[in-house]
Amino acid sequence: MEKLVGLCLNRGFIYPSSEIYGGIAGFWDYGPLGTEMRNNVKAAWWQRMVRERDDVVGLDSSIIANPQTWVASGHVANFHDPMVDCRKCKRRFRAGQVDVDDRCTASDDGKHELTEPRQFNLMLKTRIGAADDSAGEAYLRAETCQSIFLDFKRVMQSGRMKPPFGIAQIGKAFRNEITPRNFIFRSREFEQMELEFFTPPANAMDWFERWREIRMRWHYDIGLTPAKLRWHAHAADELAHYAKAAFDVEFEFPFGWHELEGVHHRGDFDLRQHSEHSGKDQSYTDPEAKERYFPFVVETSVGVDRCMLALLSSAYCEDEVGGEKRVVLRLTPQIAPIKAAVLPLSKKLSEPAEKIAADLRRRFAIDFDVSGSIGKRYRRHDEVGTPFCVTYDFESEQDQKVTVRERDTTQQERIALSELPSYLSTRVLGY
Numbered sequence: 001m002e003k004l005v006g007l008c009l010n011r012g013f014i015y016p017s018s019e020i021y022g023g024i025a026g027f028w029d030y031g032p033l034g035t036e037m038r039n040n041v042k043a044a045w046w047q048r049m050v051r052e053r054d055d056v057v058g059l060d061s062s063i064i065a066n067p068q069t070w071v072a073s074g075h076v077a078n079f080h081d082p083m084v085d086c087r088k089c090k091r092r093f094r095a096g097q098v099d100v101d102d103r104c105t106a107s108d109d110g111k112h113e114l115t116e117p118r119q120f121n122l123m124l125k126t127r128i129g130a131a132d133d134s135a136g137e138a139y140l141r142a143e144t145c146q147s148i149f150l151d152f153k154r155v156m157q158s159g160r161m162k163p164p165f166g167i168a169q170i171g172k173a174f175r176n177e178i179t180p181r182n183f184i185f186r187s188r189e190f191e192q193m194e195l196e197f198f199t200p201p202a203n204a205m206d207w208f209e210r211w212r213e214i215r216m217r218w219h220y221d222i223g224l225t226p227a228k229l230r231w232h233a234h235a236a237d238e239l240a241h242y243a244k245a246a247f248d249v250e251f252e253f254p255f256g257w258h259e260l261e262g263v264h265h266r267g268d269f270d271l272r273q274h275s276e277h278s279g280k281d282q283s284y285t286d287p288e289a290k291e292r293y294f295p296f297v298v299e300t301s302v303g304v305d306r307c308m309l310a311l312l313s314s315a316y317c318e319d320e321v322g323g324e325k326r327v328v329l330r331l332t333p334q335i336a337p338i339k340a341a342v343l344p345l346s347k348k349l350s351e352p353a354e355k356i357a358a359d360l361r362r363r364f365a366i367d368f369d370v371s372g373s374i375g376k377r378y379r380r381h382d383e384v385g386t387p388f389c390v391t392y393d394f395e396s397e398q399d400q401k402v403t404v405r406e407r408d409t410t411q412q413e414r415i416a417l418s419e420l421p422s423y424l425s426t427r428v429l430g431y
């Protein structure tokens, strides 16, 4: 984990937010490579969940909604974590999560003297407008899905959809976590990719199982090893206040098995709650069966940041090439931030090599790298997961071919320049 965090910091994946002021716990910035990679994760999710389906449409709603939303959703009353304080060092912890390295600095034996757990609401508050009273109080959303429920009827009508159909959204969520920790695993600002799938009640369990299968397949396809993924079924006392049934996709992070994604059977909790609280009927009438009902909801909810951590930690590898140690990120070409690096063998060859890079840039994220020995440049790109290095050498001038080196096998082949875009397209995009 330490090595991975170092790499993320030094190579432009992830930095502490507002670092020059000492940072701020639970907030992170994504650097140039982290941003590219994040965009690839979100694009892979959107492609599978929205673009490849005719029963799912997208939404991009506001982060702040009418505060009544969070009363109706149950977050104001129920979205709590148990919190304890140390009477000696005054630090706060989530109950049951005081690690061995969380030693008390105010006691001789390092042991905390903890208070009884108290409930702590995780909603982050903000204030809107000029008035300095409670009328302006609002919340930063704690999950992206609530606006999907609020917009359910509008989307259904304008999109000419009817159950079973889904609404998908990618967006920021905020939680005032008591102890943000494990790098980007638990932060206070994070991004979710959520699908709410509305189905007739009788088919909900069927769809629940179908979505579980689709979601696990997606994790395999973006490059997570099946051996590091497993299901965890929620016992009755673990279920969130809205859930009838729930399964977590768990991943074996460097600090153990933890939730990566949640698949929830939410029943008709949300549409009913919002109907009651708003006074606007959110039920659906099936025109053929002449049947009125509140659609049941199957939800799939995964954090972009947790996906990033799972992908980075499972891709991180140290091996040897020609007797020399190297660090390599074995990311799939789809997820890798840079798809290919164009490397002129000598500075004298920069001009034609730059032209190749410019041409490829119209379709792919490309890096042009001219400094250092070719071996050093390969290592630099192995470390950030670039799947292909394209070397333009003196022979290229004559035969109009380049050497393409593969990151994982380090094998090299000569490819005609005219075939390079289609070669990369097949290897990176799969077509």
Ligand code: GAP
Residues within 6 Å of the ligand: 142, 143, 144, 145, 175, 177, 184, 185, 186, 187, 188, 189, 190, 191, 192, 194, 259, 260, 261, 262, 299, 301, 302, 303, 304, 305, 306
């Ligand atoms: N709408 C349902 C919902 O929000 P959740 O299990 O609380 O369910 C879903 O969150 C996913 O969001 C989690 O599986 C995780 O990937 C991500 N997530 C939740 N809290 C997070 C946090 N504090 N930091 C980073 N990711 C988080």
